[in-house]
Amino acid sequence: MKGRRHIIFSLAGMLLLGVFTVANAQKSGPGPDGEKSTLDTKFWGALVYASNAGTDKPVKAGLSSRLGKAFKKFKTFELLGQHTQDKVFRDYVNWIVPSDELNLEFESKGPAEGGGMKVLLKLWQKKKVLVKSDVVIKPGKPLFIAGPQWRDGRLIFVLELRE
Amino acid sequence: MNRKEELITRWIDGELNGATQEEFDALMANDPEFCARIRTETEGIRRALRSEMSAEVEPPYPDFFNSQIQKRIRQQDHTVVSGHVRSSTSMLWWLRSPFTWGAAALFMVLLLTRNDDRVDSNGSYVVSTYAPDPKVSVERAEYDDEAQATVIMLTGLEPIPDDVEVRGRDITAYEPAGPRGGGRFYTGDTQLAYIMETDIDGAPEILARSEDS
Structure with missing residues (x-):
């Protein structure tokens, strides 16, 4: 009998602890609507065309090497467009628009534990969402999203957090 | 679980029927103090949950x-359907x-x-990924050690027709229209490149300005 009561009180305590954790998390949430604060971060996004054809506008060597390791079937990575965003507005929907074909909507959720930024993102192709993702992105560790096929290659969206 | 515990569990869940109700009533008669205590504690938990969980957590x-x-x-x-679950409800x-x-x-x-x-020692990482179109699937979403990058690989996407000219710009500034999105995008020489508006669903409508304009 005592053992059963102990279990019930333990579970009740655990549940209440969880409930108060949620309540506190909500209290420490974002500021009031309309507050336009910026984060001290710079995002860089690019639309890259991966193929095996030559190009006169390749991405930088370091990025090309990384893309080549991630997408081994392609040898050439052409920079179609890029977007550098110095100011990222907290609690705003931000956009990285290197072209009007593929663009990235993202919402920064602030710094992550252990460094980097927590980001909710959506990759759009015109008016269609291709993918939604919840990521932690760190400086020097870019995010590659392999998008649709185009001509003899594939479009790749690159997102990088720069210090 | 013995019979007594099963009856109490069913009673808490409101699942007693005629026969089990009679059995439970007999149990109450034999040990009403214990049952009253259980009821009080259970109600306390329910009340606490209702009062604290009223706020939505999306x-x-x-x-x-x-x-x-x-x-x-x-x-x-x-x-x-595959028959992997044993028929015994006691399980x-x-x-x-x-x-x-x-x-x-x-x-x-x-x-x-x-x-x-969550912290990943490798650096960037994907917490969750989701492709809304059922024809599209996320083949891979992980940190690639060799590439030192996080890779999300989508399959099932419609190819872009060859005759579509995918062109990009070098955008250096973004002026948001408001918290819900949209705004103006500028190239290095502060020339307006795109004007974006978002519809009620948040979908972008992008007007590209000519590079000569």
Whole structure:
């Protein structure tokens, strides 16, 4: 009998602890609507065309090497467009628009534990969402999203957090 | 679980029928003090949950969350059809227990509150990924050690027709129109490149300005 009561009180305590954790998390949430604060971060996004054809506008060597390791079937990575965003507005929907074909909507959720930024993102192709993702992105560790096929290659969206 | 515990569990869940109700009434008559205590404690937990959980906690992507629940239900149905679940209901007694559901609720609360704080020693990482179009699937979403980058690989996307000219710009500034999105995008020499508006669903409408204009 005592053992059963102990279990019930333990579970009740655990549940209440969880409930108060949620309540506190909500209290420490974002500021009031309309507050336009910026984060001290710079995002860089690019639309890259991966193929095996030559190009006169390749991405930088370091990025090309990384893309080549991630997408081994392609040898050439052409920079179609890029977007550098110095100011990222907290609690705003931000956009990285290197072209009007593929663009990235993202919402920064602030710094992550252990460094980097927590980001909710959506990759759009015109008016269609291709993918939604919840990521932690760190400086020097870019995010590659392999998008649709185009001509003899594939479009790749690159997102990088720069210090 | 003995018979007494099973009856109490059913009583808490409001699942007593005629025969079990009589059995339970007899149990109450024999040990009313214990039953009253259980009832008081259970009601206390329920009241605390109702009062504290009135605020909504929205998961990061509700449609992703729902799709995962539906997926689990489908998997469970499939398992039952395949005959992997034993017919004996005694194997599932724990599912009826409020303690099981309490533990599950606690797990979900911890998952929702701790998910964003996960730390990966490799650096960038993907917490969740979801492709809304059922024809599209996420083949891969992980950190690639060799490339030193996080890679999300999508399959099933419609190819862009060859005659479409995919062109880009070098955007250096973005002026948001408001918290919900949209705005103006400029190239290095402060020339307006794109004007974006978002519709009621948040979908972008981009007007590209000529590079000569």
